[in-house]
Amino acid sequence: MNIQAFWPGSPKSFPAYPRGDFDLESGNFKKTRRPKGSSSNLVNMFKSVVNRLHYYYKLHPFLIFLISLSLAATILLILSAYERGFRVTSSHTKLDLSSASYPFANLRNLVMVAGHSIYTSISCGVIDKEDSWFLEPYQKHPGQAASFLTHIREGVEIAAKDEGALLLFSGGETRKAAGPRSEAQSYWIVAESKSWFGKQEAVKSRALTEEHARDSFENLLFSVCRFRELTGVYPQNITVVSYDFKEERFANLHRSAIGFPEARFSYVGTPASSTSTEAAMKGEALVRAQFLEDPYGCSGSLWRKRLTRDPFHRSVPYPVGCPEIAGLFRYCGHAPYPGNLPWPQ
Numbered sequence: 001m002n003i004q005a006f007w008p009g010s011p012k013s014f015p016a017y018p019r020g021d022f023d024l025e026s027g028n029f030k031k032t033r034r035p036k037g038s039s040s041n042l043v044n045m046f047k048s049v050v051n052r053l054h055y056y057y058k059l060h061p062f063l064i065f066l067i068s069l070s071l072a073a074t075i076l077l078i079l080s081a082y083e084r085g086f087r088v089t090s091s092h093t094k095l096d097l098s099s100a101s102y103p104f105a106n107l108r109n110l111v112m113v114a115g116h117s118i119y120t121s122i123s124c125g126v127i128d129k130e131d132s133w134f135l136e137p138y139q140k141h142p143g144q145a146a147s148f149l150t151h152i153r154e155g156v157e158i159a160a161k162d163e164g165a166l167l168l169f170s171g172g173e174t175r176k177a178a179g180p181r182s183e184a185q186s187y188w189i190v191a192e193s194k195s196w197f198g199k200q201e202a203v204k205s206r207a208l209t210e211e212h213a214r215d216s217f218e219n220l221l222f223s224v225c226r227f228r229e230l231t232g233v234y235p236q237n238i239t240v241v242s243y244d245f246k247e248e249r250f251a252n253l254h255r256s257a258i259g260f261p262e263a264r265f266s267y268v269g270t271p272a273s274s275t276s277t278e279a280a281m282k283g284e285a286l287v288r289a290q291f292l293e294d295p296y297g298c299s300g301s302l303w304r305k306r307l308t309r310d311p312f313h314r315s316v317p318y319p320v321g322c323p324e325i326a327g328l329f330r331y332c333g334h335a336p337y338p339g340n341l342p343w344p345q
Contacts, residue, residue, distance in 0.1 A: 102232035104206060107166040110235035112223040113155035114216060114242040114250075115171025115183025117148055124193035133186075134178035138283065143273030147243070150270045152187050153197050155241045158268065159207065160199040165239075167207040168226060170219040176311035184209035212316050214309040216246065216287075217297050220254045221328070222318055229321030234342050237264045244269030245277075245284050249291060257295040258328060259341045298332035 117139065121132035128146045135144060152169075159167040169191075171183025188209055196203050210226040213219045220240065227235050238260060240250050251267040272280045294302050319326040327339040 102230060104166055104230045105232050107164055107206060107231050108233070108235065109162055109165040109237040109239070110223060110227045111155055111159045111162070111165045111167045111239045112210075112219065112241065113151050113167070113169050113187060114219040114240065114246075115169060115187055115213075116151075116242075117144075117186070118173075118175055118178040118181050118183055119186035119190060120178055120181070124190070127190055127193065134175050138279060139276070141273050141276035144276065147270065147273055148187070149190065149194075151241050152191050153194075154268055154270060156191055156197050156199050156203050156207070158239055158241070160202045163202075165206070166227060166230060166235075167203060168210050168223045169207070170210040170213045170223045170226075172212045172214055172309070173312050173314060174214060174309040180312055182209070182211040184211045184213075212314060212318070214306040215297060215302065216242075216249055217254050217257065217291070217295075218306075220250065221258055222316075224258065224260075225318040225322035225325065225329075228324075234322075234324075237266070239266040239268060241268045241270075243272050243280070245272065245281055249284070249288050253288065253291045253295060256336065258325075259337060260343060264343075293334070295334065295336075296332055 118134045119127070119132060120134050121127075121129075123132075126132045128149055130140065130142070130145045133145050133148065155167055155169070159165045169184040169187035171187070173180050173182045188207065191197070191207065192204070196207075208226075208230065210219075210223045213222045220238075224234065224238070238255075242250060247267050247269045251262075251265060255262065255265050271277070290300070290302050291297065294300055297303060297306065319329045324342040328337050328341070331337045331339070
């Protein structure tokens with residue numbers, strides 16, 4: 001038996017159910033009226049607007065040009081503001097999501113020990129020997145290694161006296177010949193090998209590292225940002241441990257550059273080895289003069305020095321963890337940073 005398919009328009013098809021509305025009174029089907037399309041109204045309206053604009057443009061071409069330019073500028077400003085707001089919101093959201101709980105939210109003070117060298121020995125029994133450290137030619141003096149140990153001990157003892165302090169050893173992977181080891185990790189390992197000078201229970205759990213700084217200014221600025229990453233706030237008080245001849249550089253030049261209040265900043269300096277004091281003072285005078293001319297170290301010889309102290313091209317993560325001072329990281333100028341800062345004066 002042959003079965004033939006029927007479809008609309010085929011020779012065999014028939015209107016079993018005629019299209020249209022059925023009128024009960026007349027008994028006839030009425031053709032459905034097509035509603036007036038809204039699209040045609042929109043087209044007509046658009047044409048009308050275009051014609052009017054064209055008409056006014058012929059009458060006042062310069063005025064229409066200015067109005068169009070103003071409208072375009074307004075749209076660009078609105079879009080730009082929206083984009084900036086979206087970026088800031090995204091940045092804060094990302095930070096909040098990645099830092100839902102800060103591991104040291106109860107700490108309020110920063111103790112920063114500035115690194116000066118990298119420990120290269122595989123043994124921790126010769127910490128006070130110069131051969132155990134990677135030393136630049138100007139550092140090769142008897143007693144130099146012992147001075148590093150003094151800084152580490154001083155930082156541990158200061159932190160032990162303040163239960164609200166976070167101890168940070170600061171210094172990056174600054175020497176290619178020393179390998180991918182940081183100054184900060186070197187100091188932490190030395191403190192660990194010395195059992196934290198009898199203060200292990202009190203200090204070790206709140207002693208960490210900042211491993212990207214390439215000079216003294218970055219020691220301070222990066223440690224402040226690292227503190228924010230770990231605690232969720234900025235330090236109420238800062239104590240810096242380094243050589244005594246660097247006090248002017250840290251306590252005045254660098255502190256002023258980041259706008260931190262003098263009353264809440266302390267400096268603990270220890271002497272250099274007796275055989276290196278004279279050379280150290282001369283070198284310090286030169287570096288201090290450079291920072292006087294370039295407080296943020298963002299140009300000239302200071303900038304070039306930073307580049308040489310980054311032999312492994314480490315990407316600096318800051319200021320992702322401290323967005324409130326992002327402008328301070330970008331700023332480069334002789335005058336003090338003009339933006340707002342999160343610490344009260």
